[in-house]
Amino acid sequence: MRAAPKGTFDDADASAEPSATIAAALVAALDVRRFGDVLPRLLDHAARSSDLSDYDAGRYWHLRALVAWRVDGSVSAATHAFVRAERYLRVAGDRGRRYAARVHDTWGQMLHAAGLLADAKLELTAALAARDPSDEAGLAITLGNLGRLLVDFGECGAARDYLERDLAMVERISPQATRIRSQLATQIAHCARETGDLAAARAFAGRGLALALEHGDVVGAQFARIQLGRVALSENDLARAREAASVVTETLAEHAPSPYVEELRASAERLEADIAMREGRPDLAGALYRRAYDRIAPLTTSSPLERAEMLVGLARALARTGEGASSARRFREALTTLDATAAEQRRSEVEHELKSQSLDAWLVHAAGRFIGQHHIERLLDEAGNEGFRGARREVAALFSDIRGFTSLSERLDPETLIVTLNELLTQLTRAIERHGGSVDKFIGDAVMALFPAERNLDSAILAALSMRDEVERFNRRLERPLAMGIGIHAGAVVAGLIGSAQKREYTAIGDVVNTASRLEGLTKQLGASVLVSDAIVAKLADPARFLLRPLGTFAPKGRASALRLFDVMGERDELTAAARAEIDAATSALEAFSARDFVRAAERFEALAQAAAGTGREIGYELLAEAAREHEQRPPSLEWRGEIVMRTK
Numbered sequence: 145m146r147a148a149p150k151g152t153f154d155d156a157d158a159s160a161e162p163s164a165t166i167a168a169a170l171v172a173a174l175d176v177r178r179f180g181d182v183l184p185r186l187l188d189h190a191a192r193s194s195d196l197s198d199y200d201a202g203r204y205w206h207l208r209a210l211v212a213w214r215v216d217g218s219v220s221a222a223t224h225a226f227v228r229a230e231r232y233l234r235v236a237g238d239r240g241r242r243y244a245a246r247v248h249d250t251w252g253q254m255l256h257a258a259g260l261l262a263d264a265k266l267e268l269t270a271a272l273a274a275r276d277p278s279d280e281a282g283l284a285i286t287l288g289n290l291g292r293l294l295v296d297f298g299e300c301g302a303a304r305d306y307l308e309r310d311l312a313m314v315e316r317i318s319p320q321a322t323r324i325r326s327q328l329a330t331q332i333a334h335c336a337r338e339t340g341d342l343a344a345a346r347a348f349a350g351r352g353l354a355l356a357l358e359h360g361d362v363v364g365a366q367f368a369r370i371q372l373g374r375v376a377l378s379e380n381d382l383a384r385a386r387e388a389a390s391v392v393t394e395t396l397a398e399h400a401p402s403p404y405v406e407e408l409r410a411s412a413e414r415l416e417a418d419i420a421m422r423e424g425r426p427d428l429a430g431a432l433y434r435r436a437y438d439r440i441a442p443l444t445t446s447s448p449l450e451r452a453e454m455l456v457g458l459a460r461a462l463a464r465t466g467e468g469a470s471s472a473r474r475f476r477e478a479l480t481t482l483d484a485t486a487a488e489q490r491r492s493e494v495e496h497e498l499k500s501q502s503l504d505a506w507l508v509h510a511a512g513r514f515i516g517q518h519h520i521e522r523l524l525d526e527a528g529n530e531g532f533r534g535a536r537r538e539v540a541a542l543f544s545d546i547r548g549f550t551s552l553s554e555r556l557d558p559e560t561l562i563v564t565l566n567e568l569l570t571q572l573t574r575a576i577e578r579h580g581g582s583v584d585k586f587i588g589d590a591v592m593a594l595f596p597a598e599r600n601l602d603s604a605i606l607a608a609l610s611m612r613d614e615v616e617r618f619n620r621r622l623e624r625p626l627a628m629g630i631g632i633h634a635g636a637v638v639a640g641l642i643g644s645a646q647k648r649e650y651t652a653i654g655d656v657v658n659t660a661s662r663l664e665g666l667t668k669q670l671g672a673s674v675l676v677s678d679a680i681v682a683k684l685a686d687p688a689r690f691l692l693r694p695l696g697t698f699a700p701k702g703r704a705s706a707l708r709l710f711d712v713m714g715e716r717d718e719l720t721a722a723a724r725a726e727i728d729a730a731t732s733a734l735e736a737f738s739a740r741d742f743v744r745a746a747e748r749f750e751a752l753a754q755a756a757a758g759t760g761r762e763i764g765y766e767l768l769a770e771a772a773r774e775h776e777q778r779p780p781s782l783e784w785r786g787e788i789v790m791r792t793k
Contacts, residue, residue, distance in 0.1 A: 165190040166200050169207050176214040184211055191718030199240050201719065202233035206247045213254045220578055220610050224715070226251045227613040245274035249286050252293070257444055260574070261297050261484050268293055270620070284313040288328065295335060296447040298487030304335035326355035326364045333371040337378060345375050363404050366392045370411045382419050389415040403445045410440040414454055421461065430461035449490075452481040456494055463501060472498060472505035479509060538597040539652065540604040540634040540680060541660035542581065544572065544611060546589040547627035547668075565589060568618055568626075575610035579603040584651055592661075594652055597634055600685040604632050605712055608674045627760075629672070631663025633707075634679040655703075662700035663709070666790065670695050671756075671763035672711035681710060691716055691723050695764055696734050697787040706787035711764075726752070730765075737772055738786035740779070746772035 169186040172179040187207055190196070196204065209225035212218045229247050233240035252267035268290040275283045291306035311328040314321055330352035337345035349371035356364035373388025392412040399405045417432035437454040440446045459474035475498040482491045499506040546568070553561050572591055573583050580603045581595040595604040608630045619625040635656040642651055663675045672695065681687055691713035699706040713723050733748035749769035753762040771788050 163197075163200055165193075166203050166207075170203070173207055173210055176210065180211075180215045183207065184215070187211070188718070196719070197236070198232045199236040199243070202229045202231075202236055202240055202247070203243060204719075205229035205232065206243075206250065209247075209254075210250060213250075219254065219258050220575075220606060222254055223251075224609060224613055227616055231616075241274060242276050242279075245271045245276070245279075245282060245286070247271075248274060249282075249289060253289055256289070256293050256296070259444075259448060259484050261293065261448070262486070263571070264293050265290075265297060265486075280313055280317050284310050284317070287313065288324075292331060295331060296449055296485065298449055298485045298490060300335040300338040304332055304339065307332045307335065322355050322359040323361050323364060326352045326359060326361060326368070328352075329355060330364070330368045330371055333368070333375075337371065337375055342375055342378055345371065349375060362395065362399075363408065366395055366408050367411075370408065370415065373415050377415065377418055377422075380422075382422060385415060386419055389413075389419070403443050406439050407443055407446055410436040410446075410454070411450075413439070414450075414457065417457055417461070421457065421464075426461040426464035430458060430465060433458035433461055448481050448484045449487060452478045452485075452487075452490075452494075455481065456497075459497075468502060469505075472502040475501070476505060476509045535639055536636055537594075537639050537652070538635070539637055539639075539656065540595040540597055540601045540632055540683075541637065541652070541657045542576070542591075542593040542595065542604055542608060542630060542632045543661045543664040544591045544593075544608075544628055544630045545664055546615070547629060548624060549589045549626060551624065552622070552626070568615070571614040571618060572611050575614050576607050578610065579607035581607050585649070590664075592657070594637075594639075597683060601632075601634055601680050601683040602685050602689070604634075604680065605674070605676065605684070605690060608632060608712065609714060612673060627673075629664050629667035630674045631660045631665070631667060632674070632676045632680050633660040633663055634677070634683060659700065659703060659707070662703065663707075666698065666700060666709070669763065669767060669790070670698075670709070670711070671759075671761040671765070672709075673760075674712040676710050676712055678708035678710075681708075689716060690714070691720060691727060693723075693727050693761075694731055694734055696737065696768060697785070699787055699789045701790050706785075706789075711761075726756070733768070734786075737768070740775075742772040742776035745769075746776065 172183045205225045205228040209222040212222035233244045248267045248271035252264045255264035271286045287306045287310035291303045294303035329348045333345045333349035353368035373385045376384035389412045413432045413436035417429045420429035455478035459471045462471035576593045581593045584592040615628045637652040637654040639652040667675045693711040695709045697706045737745035746769045749765045753765035756762040
């Protein structure tokens with residue numbers, strides 16, 4: 145195993161529990177592939193300690209995030225852990241601030257791997273800002289990660305600057321790291337070529353090739369050869385470009401498939417396809433582009449820009465062979481792929497090319513950017529049908545609303561406000577879609593989403609918790625933090641195209657939708673963040689997985705029947721003892737309330753309100769205490785079953 149980087153832990157960490165266990169976990173985390181089974185056990189042992197400091201808790205959740213990402217493959221669970229790590233480290237003093245750079249760096253790497261490039265850029269930029277200048281090794285890691293991200297992001301000028309700084313630092317502090325230096329030189333060559341500096345591109349690619357051969361890195365050498373081939377193509381030296389592609393293909397012929405080998409084979413095939421297009425052989429080019437794209441599409445290591453360029457090449461080849469409809473479809477796929485990047489100029493060029501080739505296809509793409517590409521085909525199928533066409537569906541309906549956005553809008557100019565709102569809604573949409581839901585509509589800063597209810601509804605709650613995490617993460621850039629209220633209810637809805645002959649939208653209607661909206665409104669009165677009904681809880685695969693704080697039985701305004709409501713405080717884990725104790729106390733108070741022991745219920749709710757002061761939850765307990773006092777003065781009828789009728793939304 146590699147030695148732990150300087151600053152991973154100090155001398156006190158190595159001897160005092162639970163810091164010693166956290167320190168051991170940090171060492172294991174250096175090689176997750178080898179110690180992926182040991183790391184969770186070390187963390188479980190650390191979590192059993194009752195005296196984790198804020199600093200240790202922050203490091204604990206950072207490592208939990210790493211396990212969720214690298215071992216369990218869950219971006220959502222990892223994001224939740226990253227948010228918690230940041231929350232603890234924020235109050236852990238200078239040590240916490242320095243360690244937070246590692247959290248942002250790991251977070252950025254995960255988001256990059258998941259294709260969420262804009263989010264990854266935010267985290268890696270935060271990591272760079274938080275790095276201690278004396279931590280040269282850590283600084284070099286972040287510079288490299290940020291440079292590689294910006295290559296995929298389409299910002300090659302800035303990427304080259306970060307990568308050259310990283311290369312200079314590595315050569316100074318680790319000149320023996322030949323393989324890393326080779327990789328950096330090859331990546332710089334790519335950036336130089338993309339920005340038109342072909343002489344520098346040739347020099348850096350040659351340097352990368354020499355270093356790779358010195359290290360015996362066959363795969364790294366082929367990445368450098370691909371760059372040399374692309375430089376030759378840019379100089380219209382087709383013979384030299386073809387020779388580079390052939391050497392790469394022949395060298396890799398005996399290599400077992402792996403993500404990097406497949407990426408190289410695809411790159412060689414794309415280079416050959418580009419050469420075939422220059423030579424006027426679109427049939428051969430189309431076959432090569434298709435093969436290259438099919439090879440690279442499943443790889444999580446592949447760049448969205450690379451995939452988009454292969455699709456654009458295929459679209460052009462298809463157009464040259466008279467397959468206009470297939471060409472337009474590939475152009476649209478390329479544009480969707482480019483949505484993950486900041487390559488606005490490239491996107492504009494591809495859109496112009498699609499529009500010139502097929503105005504109808506461009507209009508379909510443009511409409512899809514307003515209502516969602518996944519809805520556009522279905523809506524086009526239904527567009528000519530008269531009247532209402534609906535179907536009954538069992539769903540969970542989710543309504544969310546941002547608290548504090550109105551005051552934020554008063555402080556921002558209109559253009560900045562729209563950009564800010566769109567960025568936040570993008571994060572919330574991804575949280576919903578990551579858990580199998582779909583956004584039905586946006587209503588200002590509010591979101592309505594639907595989740596299928598065929599099996600269980602854990603996904604709806606996990607999406608809500610992810611949305612809450614995204615708002616907390618978004619708050620970093622704001623002077624006054626935003627909050628979120630979410631209401632979720634389940635049952636049958638009618639879904640279909642609704643509207644007039646002139647304009648329709650695909651949506652869902654019914655009591656379930658109305659009730660979910662009412663629950664979202666009740667979050668303010670009950671001091672809840674994620675308010676769910678008993679219909680949701682009944683369809684959870686494992687209710688014990690979540691911290692469900694009971695709030696009683698309520699009849700929202702406008703609804704005759706009452707619902708048992710729960711505030712989802714989060715997921716149950718080793719560090720939630722205080723939350724579990726509060727849930728037990730709330731359950732006991734509600735039992736006294738339902739049993740008509742209003743004096744005891746009021747006393748317990750008042751004690752809960754006092755204990756929760758400053759959290760926002762005290763509002764709900766105060767409402768329940770007031771209801772208990774009122775029932776003490778005016779006892780309810782014998783038919784009463786513990787419900788509270790709300791008079792306001």
